[in-house]
Amino acid sequence: MSLKFVERQQLKEKPNIKEVAFGTTFTDYMVSADYNKDDGWHDFKIIPYEPLSLDPSTAVLHYAQTVFEGLKAYKVDGETVLFRPEENFKRLNRSLERLSMPKIDENQALESLIELLKIEKDWVPNGKGEALYIRPVVFATSKSINVLPSSEYKFLIILSPVGGLFSQDGLGTTKIYTEDKYVRAVRGGVGEAKFGGNYASSMLAQEYANEKGYSQVLWLDGVEQQYLEEVGAMNIFFVKNGELYTPKLNGSILPGVTRKSIIEFARDRGYTVHEDRIHIDDFKKGLEDGSVTEVFGAGTAAVVAPVSHLNIHGEELKVGDGEVGPVAKEIYDTLTGIQTKRVEDKFNWVKEVK
Structure with missing residues (x-):
């Protein structure tokens, strides 16, 4: 060209x-x-x-x-x-x-x-x-x-x-606040587009979460405010009973490239991956009874952002032992390894600039 x-x-x-x-x-x-x-x-x-x-x-x-x-x-x-x-x-x-x-x-x-x-x-x-x-x-x-x-x-x-978002020793963890008042997007709107206004409308809730000591916002759906959608500017995943879950795309969730890559990699690796409509109360129950062992965001900037604590309806809950979980670490190590050609790129995802 x-x-x-x-x-x-x-x-x-x-x-x-x-x-x-x-x-x-x-x-x-x-x-x-x-x-x-x-x-x-x-x-x-x-x-x-x-x-x-x-x-x-x-x-x-x-x-x-x-x-x-x-x-x-x-x-x-x-x-x-x-x-x-x-x-x-x-x-x-x-x-x-x-x-x-x-x-x-x-x-x-x-x-x-x-x-x-x-x-x-x-x-x-x-x-x-x-x-x-x-x-x-x-x-x-x-x-x-x-x-x-x-x-x-x-x-x-x-x-x-x-520069790297995490320490040279590896991944760090973050704390998340579930937003009950404001919404990021609604079905039929522009939530699935990478539209500047989606980010502008999220900033007030983000400031509120920061004031309470949380680094990101967990967004619920814009109609009933009961179903998981995104976390900050990332897609959200969690591990429950050894299986991987993420909210299904519904028109108000951004179809992340990292999200897509994680799903493809995880299924290839043998994980069962669920793309479901996930109720916040079911998610909370899983954190309380220990069946949900890992939660992490996924996006271009961080690749994987493990979550140590979530505030849901005013109650702070620890995720697993509060540390980076094995599934998040495996995904992070593999994707970053493929990106930097330290891990075999069996999916042909890497493009060389020649």
């Missing part, structure tokens, strides 16, 4: 990755493309990372037509690799369709990312748990406050080096 490349006059100094907070430092370049009804998606190019100039009437500022993705690049033996990037661009298109935004050519988007990574290869860190976070985003750019789908859009891919 031939992309126009606009070179910047001076490259940035590479940061000390140990001192970089997640999502605050960005590389020298980004991918940019534009859409209009006459030309479709066009003008794919790699340009210096720089501020954007937007008219005050720009549609995204008023009606929030914006979707994004999140994936990572890893450095393995000096080479850059990606983990299932095709799935991210498939999901990007599903999100675009739901927000009445024009789909993008998935191959062209992926190829533009690969060209960007070739240029930015020195930004990919190679320490344990470190990666280059990749953020594709599409947003409406028509200069109009008419309540209609925009006629113009911009596509960007920006890159941000990130």
